[in-house]
Amino acid sequence: MATVIDGKAFAVGLRKKIAESVSSLVNEHGIKPALAVVLVGEDPASQVYVRNKGKQTVEAGMDSIEHKLSIDTSEEEVLSLVNELNNDPRINGILVQLPLPKQIDESKVINAISVEKDVDGFHIENVGKLSIGEESLVPCTPAGCIMLLKDHFGSLSGKSAVVVGRSNIVGKPVSMLLLKESCTVTITHSRTQDLPGVCSQADILIAAVGVPEMVKGDWVKPGAVIIDVGINRISTEEGKTKLVGDVDFKGAMEVAGAVTPVPGGVGPMTIACLLRNTVIAACRQHNLDVPEAIKTF
Ligand code: GUN
Numbered sequence: 001m002a003t004v005i006d007g008k009a010f011a012v013g014l015r016k017k018i019a020e021s022v023s024s025l026v027n028e029h030g031i032k033p034a035l036a037v038v039l040v041g042e043d044p045a046s047q048v049y050v051r052n053k054g055k056q057t058v059e060a061g062m063d064s065i066e067h068k069l070s071i072d073t074s075e076e077e078v079l080s081l082v083n084e085l086n087n088d089p090r091i092n093g094i095l096v097q098l099p100l101p102k103q104i105d106e107s108k109v110i111n112a113i114s115v116e117k118d119v120d121g122f123h124i125e126n127v128g129k130l131s132i133g134e135e136s137l138v139p140c141t142p143a144g145c146i147m148l149l150k151d152h153f154g155s156l157s158g159k160s161a162v163v164v165g166r167s168n169i170v171g172k173p174v175s176m177l178l179l180k181e182s183c184t185v186t187i188t189h190s191r192t193q194d195l196p197g198v199c200s201q202a203d204i205l206i207a208a209v210g211v212p213e214m215v216k217g218d219w220v221k222p223g224a225v226i227i228d229v230g231i232n233r234i235s236t237e238e239g240k241t242k243l244v245g246d247v248d249f250k251g252a253m254e255v256a257g258a259v260t261p262v263p264g265g266v267g268p269m270t271i272a273c274l275l276r277n278t279v280i281a282a283c284r285q286h287n288l289d290v291p292e293a294i295k296t297f
Contacts, residue, residue, distance in 0.1 A: 003259075005148055005261075007144070007267065007269050011272040021279050022061040025288075032061070034064070034090055034278075035119065036091045037067070039066065041071035046097045073104070075105060075109070085113075085117070086117065092285055093278040094117045110122045110123055116281060119140075119278050121137040127168075141174075141273070144270055146178070157183075158182060161184065161186070161203065161204040163208065164189075164195070164207045165229075170208040174208070181297075186198060186202075195219070196219040205219075205221075207226070210232065222257075225256065225258045228266065232245070244262055247259065
């Protein structure tokens with residue numbers, strides 16, 4: 001049986017280090033980092049994420065500023081709010097919750113955020129910096145995946161990594177980070193031929209497709225480490241619903257060396273990495289070194 005990777009416990013430890021870093025920023029430099037979150041509309045999943053982000057930001061000792069706008073807000077109004085936040089020296093990080101309503105061009109909004117305050121790491125300049133290995137703000141879920149892998153393996157150098165999914169939020173950035181760690185990286189997607197065969201070569205298998213339980217146990221190389229990024233709500237036979245990942249957890253546990261569960265795997269790492277990015281952004285904006293305790297890679 002595989003080991004279950006406890007992302008929830010790892011995130012608790014990381015948040016503790018972040019809170020300590022925040023405390024010394026406040027006490028030694030009089031800087032209290034602040035994260036602004038913009039939510040447009042009332043998507044229930046987004047509301048839950050935003051509430052959790054706000055709560056954990058405050059628990060880490062930082063300021064959380066939430067801007068909740070109605071579903072019919074215009075693109076100009078969102079861009080004008082982003083501009084205000086860019087120019088507000090008290091704000092260190094800006095996150096616009098996605099998805100945005102259809103009248104708003106997401107990439108226009110993302111690229112309007114100041115590069116230094118882009119704690120999601122989605123701005124085209126941060127994406128470019130990540131791809132050429134320059135210092136940048138790194139997307140949160142991919143950063144969380146790498147931290148869990150490095151905690152498990154130590155070095156990832158020379159390992160064969162297969163990423164299932166090519167999204168801008170997870171698949172592409174996590175592939176760049178794996179490459180930076182000197183893995184041999186294969187990015188797969190819906191047109192990949194013999195996906196089970198490709199996956200079965202992986203020492204590290206990252207599933208980020210959004211298809212419930214798609215990756216089966218017999219796609220897995222014995223002893224491989226599986227990072228399941230999927231969060232899918234499905235109906236059970238008893239008429240209830242439950243959360244599952246993109247990996248058939250039971251099947252994978254019989255073959256793999258270690259697997260992240262859903263929930264309790266990568267999910268809790270995402271917000272912890274967002275808090276980490278907010279501290280990093282605040283330090284860089286004040287020309288201070290990033291505290292060693294949170295400089296995990
Ligand atoms: N919606 C789902 N995941 C994310 C994320 O990581 N960042 C933002 N801004 N929106 C999201």
